[in-house]
Amino acid sequence: MINITFTSKAADHIKKKLAGRDLDLKLMYDIDGCSLSAIPTLRLMGKQERGSDEISVDTNEMPIWVEQSKLIFLDDQLEIDFSEKSHTFQLVSPNEILNGRMSLLD
Structure with a gap:
């Protein structure tokens, strides 16, 4: 199973965006067509936007939603920093930088 850890800086920035809002955090991994290249992105989403393939992953700070079918493209150990x-x-x-300039879409 995937293990995602937030640094305190990343968690603080995300918590500020979530403050007072009933939104979830999603780690998106969109694949463009048949290509295996994709850019991971963070997104704030409403519960009604959640897809049937999405699972909640517990982290050290807050749950994050990920499409189960995209887990094969992600390493088992991930860290989100700011x-x-x-x-x-x-x-x-531990093996690579998946996205060094990841956006948080609101």
């Missing part, structure tokens, strides 16, 4: 320099999130695994 870069003050670029004002973007970063998705990294």
Whole structure:
């Protein structure tokens, strides 16, 4: 099973966006056509937007939703950090940087 950890900086930024709003956090991994290349992105979504293939993954900070069919493209260990320099999130695994400038779509 996948294990996602948030750094305190990333969690703080996301919690500010979620404050007072009934939204969930989703880690999207959209594949363009037949290509295996995709860009992971964070998205805030309403519960009614949740797809039938999405599962909730417990983390050290907050649950995050991921499409179960996309788990094969992600490493088992992931960390989400926030870069003050670029004002973007970063998705990294022990093996690689999956997205060094990940957006949070609202």
